[in-house]
Amino acid sequence: MKWKFLLICLCLWSTISWGQEPSFTPERCAGIWVGDMYIYTEGNIKQSIPVEFTVEALTDSTWRWRTEYLSKQTPMLKDYVLRRENHVQHLYRIDEGNGVELPAIVAGNRLYSVFRMDKLILTSIYTLRNNELEFEVTVSKEQSAISEITSYALITVQRMNLKKKEK
DSSP states (O other): OHHHHHHHHHHHHHHHHHTSOOSOOHHHHOEEEEEEEEEEETTEEEEEEEEEEEEEESSSSEEEEEEEEOOSSSOEEEEEEEEESTTOTTEEEEEEETTEEEEEEEETTEEEEEEEETTEEEEEEEEEETTEEEEEEEEEEEEEEETTEEEEEEEEEEEEEEEEOOO
16 A cells, blocks of 8 residues: 555656756856865775866857866866757757767756766766755676666766855
């Protein structure tokens, strides 16, 4: 009985939430965000790197999507472009350059992208909460397959907790 009630509540909630306009939009992310990226391996923080994330409108449907890793040992710049697909509010592509475009979808206050690189599964999630932006990447590899279920072992989590920089 509890399961039926839970299922009905879940169905009602999903029906109501699917009809709402997504709260994650590149327009709401526009600006410069600063914070730290924490790299977790085996549940422990292995490294912390200061980062700066910039979102800037290029057109009405494309945005600069740039992350600067401000490491003293190995600084890095990832200068991507976020594109809205066919002017559909919840569908995007993250253009990494060199012909690599990752599909992304908005659900509520999050932008999700899941892709495979070699034998690894990567999931990236941007979460927007007021003046905070969290970006998380998980890296997993296939662990075992039984029947039609394949399990994956989580190898690494990278999480950035960012705050909007004051102008």
